[in-house]
Amino acid sequence: MIASPANPALSVTGVPRWEPAGPPPDQEVATLLTMAEDGAVTVYSGKVDYGQGIRSGFALEVADELDIAPSDVTVILGDTALVPHDRGTTGSASTRTVGTQLRRAAATARAALVDLAAPRLEAHATDIKTANGSCFVAGEPDRRTSYTELLARQNLSLTLTDDTPLKSRDNFGLMGRSARRTDAVGKVTGRAKYSRDLTVPGMLHGRILRPPSNGARLDRIDATRAERVPGVVAVVHDGDFVGVVAEREDIAEYAVSMIRAQWNETAEPASDWDLPSLLKEKAKEPVVLREDGDLERAFDSADHVIENVYYAPYIANSQMEPSAALASWEGDKLTVWCGNRAPFQERDLLASHFGLKPEDVRVIAAEVGGSFGTKTATVGLETARLARVAGRPVRLAYSRAEEFAWSTVRPAALMEIRSGFNDDGEIVAWDYTAYHAGENAFRGRRGADTPYDTKNVRIAVANSITPLVSGSYRSLGGAVNHFAREAHLDEIAFRLGIDPLVLRLRNLSHPRMRRALELAASRFGWSSREKSHGRGFGLAVGYDASSYAAECVELTVEPGEVKVNRVVAGFDCGLVVNPEGAANQVEGSIMMGIGGALWESIEFDGGRVLNPGFGHYRVPRISDAPDIQVEFVDNPDEPSTGTGEPGIVPIAAAIANAVRDATGTAIDRLPIVPDLR
Numbered sequence: 001m002i003a004s005p006a007n008p009a010l011s012v013t014g015v016p017r018w019e020p021a022g023p024p025p026d027q028e029v030a031t032l033l034t035m036a037e038d039g040a041v042t043v044y045s046g047k048v049d050y051g052q053g054i055r056s057g058f059a060l061e062v063a064d065e066l067d068i069a070p071s072d073v074t075v076i077l078g079d080t081a082l083v084p085h086d087r088g089t090t091g092s093a094s095t096r097t098v099g100t101q102l103r104r105a106a107a108t109a110r111a112a113l114v115d116l117a118a119p120r121l122e123a124h125a126t127d128i129k130t131a132n133g134s135c136f137v138a139g140e141p142d143r144r145t146s147y148t149e150l151l152a153r154q155n156l157s158l159t160l161t162d163d164t165p166l167k168s169r170d171n172f173g174l175m176g177r178s179a180r181r182t183d184a185v186g187k188v189t190g191r192a193k194y195s196r197d198l199t200v201p202g203m204l205h206g207r208i209l210r211p212p213s214n215g216a217r218l219d220r221i222d223a224t225r226a227e228r229v230p231g232v233v234a235v236v237h238d239g240d241f242v243g244v245v246a247e248r249e250d251i252a253e254y255a256v257s258m259i260r261a262q263w264n265e266t267a268e269p270a271s272d273w274d275l276p277s278l279l280k281e282k283a284k285e286p287v288v289l290r291e292d293g294d295l296e297r298a299f300d301s302a303d304h305v306i307e308n309v310y311y312a313p314y315i316a317n318s319q320m321e322p323s324a325a326l327a328s329w330e331g332d333k334l335t336v337w338c339g340n341r342a343p344f345q346e347r348d349l350l351a352s353h354f355g356l357k358p359e360d361v362r363v364i365a366a367e368v369g370g371s372f373g374t375k376t377a378t379v380g381l382e383t384a385r386l387a388r389v390a391g392r393p394v395r396l397a398y399s400r401a402e403e404f405a406w407s408t409v410r411p412a413a414l415m416e417i418r419s420g421f422n423d424d425g426e427i428v429a430w431d432y433t434a435y436h437a438g439e440n441a442f443r444g445r446r447g448a449d450t451p452y453d454t455k456n457v458r459i460a461v462a463n464s465i466t467p468l469v470s471g472s473y474r475s476l477g478g479a480v481n482h483f484a485r486e487a488h489l490d491e492i493a494f495r496l497g498i499d500p501l502v503l504r505l506r507n508l509s510h511p512r513m514r515r516a517l518e519l520a521a522s523r524f525g526w527s528s529r530e531k532s533h534g535r536g537f538g539l540a541v542g543y544d545a546s547s548y549a550a551e552c553v554e555l556t557v558e559p560g561e562v563k564v565n566r567v568v569a570g571f572d573c574g575l576v577v578n579p580e581g582a583a584n585q586v587e588g589s590i591m592m593g594i595g596g597a598l599w600e601s602i603e604f605d606g607g608r609v610l611n612p613g614f615g616h617y618r619v620p621r622i623s624d625a626p627d628i629q630v631e632f633v634d635n636p637d638e639p640s641t642g643t644g645e646p647g648i649v650p651i652a653a654a655i656a657n658a659v660r661d662a663t664g665t666a667i668d669r670l671p672i673v674p675d676l677r
Helices: 054-066 094-121 147-151 184-189 249-257 275-281 295-301 343-354 378-390 400-406 441-445 478-496 500-506 511-524 579-598 651-663
Strands: 010-014 030-035 041-045 073-077 128-131 134-137 140-146 156-159 204-208 217-222 232-238 241-246 260-264 287-292 304-312 324-330 333-338 361-365 394-397 413-421 427-437 456-464 535-544 547-558 561-572 627-632
Touching: 010 094, 030 094, 041 054, 041 094, 054 073, 054 094, 094 128, 094 134, 094 140, 094 147, 094 156, 134 147, 140 147, 204 249, 204 378, 232 249, 232 378, 241 249, 241 378, 275 413, 275 427, 275 456, 287 441, 295 413, 295 427, 295 456, 304 478, 324 378, 333 343, 333 378, 343 361, 343 378, 378 394, 413 478, 427 441, 427 478, 441 456, 478 500, 478 535, 478 579, 478 651, 500 511, 500 535, 511 535, 511 547, 511 561, 511 627, 535 651, 547 651, 561 579, 561 651, 579 627, 579 651
Parallel strands: 010 156, 041 073, 204 394, 333 361, 427 456, 561 627
Antiparallel strands: 010 030, 030 041, 128 134, 134 140, 204 241, 217 260, 232 241, 287 456, 304 413, 324 333, 324 394, 413 427, 535 547, 547 561
16 A cells, blocks of 8 residues: 655645536545655545556646656555545546646646745746756756755645646647556556455455346255365355355355255346347336427428337446455454445445444555446455455455356447438438436436437437346447437438438537547548448447547458458547547547447346356457557647547447448347348
8 A cells, every 4th residue: 555645745635526517515625636855746536547547647647737757646546545535437537527636736736836946046936937846947947946955844735726727738748748658567567466466464265156147035045065165264144145255265166166045036037139129118207308399390391201229238348357355354444455446435335334434444446457337346345244254354356257147237228219301411300219228317318419400309218127237338328329329320321322421511510529520531531432342331420528539430241240440530538638548548449349339248038147258258359459540639728528438439330330331231239240141
């Protein structure tokens, strides 16, 4: 654990910001940045880096504002005992919220250092510049003093204000240039420690007895044989929760297999075959998100009206690292190391379950090997329950099969679209209703609205049954909503014989999205594309996390397979802090979206996952990776917005449209490859 300086020479405090709209209500002032007398800088955030590179990004932003090296900045993330409260690492919000606030904290510290330097250098503060960890008089670089000299014997406490000026683009020394990630070497050499790598003295290993299907209830149990296995420390039985704690992981796994249990399976008798119809049949009343104009009159006057239904199945988050946690009790105080993307939510859940004060629970985020919306508090709670009974620290690590069967999945969705349009391509009416699996209606609303200029619009979203445990996924419901809308746009273009790019530009006046589309089409060479047998081209636009994306795809369709050869993305995320890091995020989301578009689908029957592993669940392989070209719209005057999710929202539709272009067959359900003829 990295400890913050006990008596920092300088500290900056403020109300933590983790929502784009502003500071959350009722949050206490927290330490955001400290500087030690030796000039070392430490910044604090409740966010978690699970591969997106925010640790490097925060260090880069702070270093640039302070005119120091990124290596002089330590970033502490996701330790509830040290960092400001945070709702979780979601919504591609880290850079656009916490990143900006940490820049302001660094700018506040820099201003204080300049004020300290002014009398020492016998100059006015407005005449003092900073560089390389020093203050100097403009035009007289030899009249300088280091931050270390200025901070000696200081005890400055500064308060952050939202009007603290930040550096302009012209004064950037680091931001806007590609930089190596600070954690890259540790991750590729194995020095980085993930939850399943952690050990503490006296640690035991846990294993959970899983029910045969989601929702099954335990009727009877006989753990006699398990208790007799050498090395077993305890068999924990509390209601439907059954687990084994042992000296070794293999012993715990064997002992669980020795438990005899009888379950009452009560899962919804649904399967991946009949889920599309059930989503609409058992949906709650749709919530109308927008209703403009006069739809029926617009449909009556339209030259053409078409209706289509689109479907996207459950898919797994399938991150590289399965869930794991380590829990340790000291009296009534609990510490949990885990890969949860929301450490404070986990802390509060653990405190509630065990009847503790939140301050008596500490959650520490270890290195995280991907999440994309899963890795909830479940594994941490299970581990803490085992450790409390065992009286010793316990580590619990999911197998790959457990991760597939018992972690959350992206909700399946059924989308109905009715559109009215004229011969010239103007879309005059748009009626969209989506049915998303799961109790959280908010997930399905993301990306449901249309960005096009249609005056007569109705957007409605309903949540419906979910035979599996659905949860968050990269862009929530944004990717599937975009798939339906953008595939439908190509149906309109096909019906009218209009180029899909021309149709979109005809109906799209949003300046940032339009620029992203024009940039992608230009770099792709859309106007000069050449058709050949089995070769298809497609494009789509999207928006998410206040960013705008457009993607053009070239692919080849072969018997029973699709090969994506090339993707060009036009991307507007405002100020790009680290171009290489931002491009990596877009590339990763495109690759993830390729899997959902072409192959990925959870097969299930009656609450049982039938393909719980990569042997039967196809994800993109390295041989599937196309040439991906990410082009950023030059828009530095806009604040930084999300890069981790927007890239995934257009890609499935762009691929579907390219397959339609190659085969002449419209694509209305995912994944595409299993239905190829």
